[in-house]
Amino acid sequence: SQTIHQWPATLVQPVGSPLSLECTVEGTSNPNLYWYRQAAGRGLQLLFYSVGIGQISSEVPQNLSASRPQDRQFILSSKKLLLSDSGFYLCAWSDLGSPSGNTIYFGEGSWLTVV
């Protein structure tokens, strides 16, 4: 069965420091991968999505970047964090070729607090 993991689960970082959140998917190949951000008590905002290795689409201009160095690995990064980057970050995957092709499944999430 397919599984998705992201880490770290919780992160407290000072303003101006770098960020790296990692997400990996197991049990599937060539999935679509997504990074969403959720501000406190709000809905989810799509940040990046990828349909293949090295293919990244950015949805909103921001202080963040994403990379997909391997088929099932998706990384969210920042060179210098801002206070406004605080939030709950969720990685997700989907696979049109699987029985659940229409569904997007989420990881456990990463809580980021920038201080």
Added chain:
Amino acid sequence: AQKITQTQPGMFVQEKEAVTLDCTYDTSDPSYGLFWYKQPSSGEMIFLIYQGSYDQQNATEGRYSLNFQKARKSANLVISASQLGDSAMYFCAMREGHGNDYKLSFGAGTTVTVRA
């Protein structure tokens, strides 16, 4: 423009009763998908139910059913026989895009609190 609208920020429901969560959407694409997710306080997003735009029947998954009214562009979630564990935030989402290039847009969410 807002593509997914959830007008109920919060709702209370008595245990064992049914509750309906409203969702309306906006798209000009004839092919789309509608989803509901549950987010408990732990933060994980749990997939509940899916409805395709061409599906003739309303989707059901256990105690969850989706009241799909295509002409009105609404996709309300009905939770029957509410349980205390149903207390969570619920998000309606719509799949956009074609082929392998697609993504989900989310509504603002509805917080459900089940009372004993």
